[in-house]
Amino acid sequence: MAQQIRAEAIKAGANPAQLNAVNDLALLSLHNSTTCEITCLTLPVPLNSKTGVSMYTDDKGRSKGLETNVRASSLARRCGNSEADIKGDAFVSRYIDDEEGDVWVRLDFTEGQVSRDTTWTEVGKGRGGSLSNVMQGGGGAVDMGKAGGQHKPAEVKEGDGYVWTENPEEVEIRWQVGPDLKGRDVKVKFRARELRVEAGGEVKASGELGGAVVIDECTWCIEGEELVVTLGKREGGNMWGVAVK
Numbered sequence: 001m002a003q004q005i006r007a008e009a010i011k012a013g014a015n016p017a018q019l020n021a022v023n024d025l026a027l028l029s030l031h032n033s034t035t036c037e038i039t040c041l042t043l044p045v046p047l048n049s050k051t052g053v054s055m056y057t058d059d060k061g062r063s064k065g066l067e068t069n070v071r072a073s074s075l076a077r078r079c080g081n082s083e084a085d086i087k088g089d090a091f092v093s094r095y096i097d098d099e100e101g102d103v104w105v106r107l108d109f110t111e112g113q114v115s116r117d118t119t120w121t122e123v124g125k126g127r128g129g130s131l132s133n134v135m136q137g138g139g140g141a142v143d144m145g146k147a148g149g150q151h152k153p154a155e156v157k158e159g160d161g162y163v164w165t166e167n168p169e170e171v172e173i174r175w176q177v178g179p180d181l182k183g184r185d186v187k188v189k190f191r192a193r194e195l196r197v198e199a200g201g202e203v204k205a206s207g208e209l210g211g212a213v214v215i216d217e218c219t220w221c222i223e224g225e226e227l228v229v230t231l232g233k234r235e236g237g238n239m240w241g242v243a244v245k
Helices: 004-012 016-020 025-030 070-078 111-114
Strands: 034-041 051-057 090-098 103-107 128-133 162-165 171-174 186-190 194-199 202-208 219-223 226-232
Touching: 034 070, 051 070, 103 171, 186 226, 194 226
Parallel strands: none
Antiparallel strands: 034 051, 034 128, 051 090, 090 103, 103 186, 162 171, 171 226, 186 194, 194 202, 219 226
């Protein structure tokens, strides 16, 4: 298996000497890790109101022998990635990234906008720019604690209409919202030290956070009958004590 991985990687343009310097066990471990390649399709610039689009793919799709995703490859080429050859599954997301205004928020991105609306692909083309990020697999994740240590379940605390937990790296806030809430009914604005959450026309939270966050590491989702906001702390290791002041 390790030799096959090396052969596919060399075919994709990897340095043979560097690959051969990595032992089989380390190579297999790296190959099987859950990582994601983030490719910039459109940059958030003033001409598109600071609205960017990114594509998320398996960064080892070629070495795994995954089939070419024709639709994703075509979309990436439309956005300026002329040699794009996307392997395996892919998904795209749209967001506003305004550093001057200290705003980062995800936007709805419908099937029609991705497939039929060509205007967004023309402004702020990514030109193949990409970032390699290590990302957790989809769905909920469990903090297993430090290697070699005993996992201690996070204490669930109560806030104003919500419950929340924290660990040294992030804060998670949960609201009960019922079964009928849709993503289009949710508006979340992340700022470096502030959070505003609206759901179904109701303001769930609006105020100063217990600490600073990395906006690009803040997300929200709907899990069953709960709205979940996850905040990535800017200063890892600091415990806030309060979620939203």
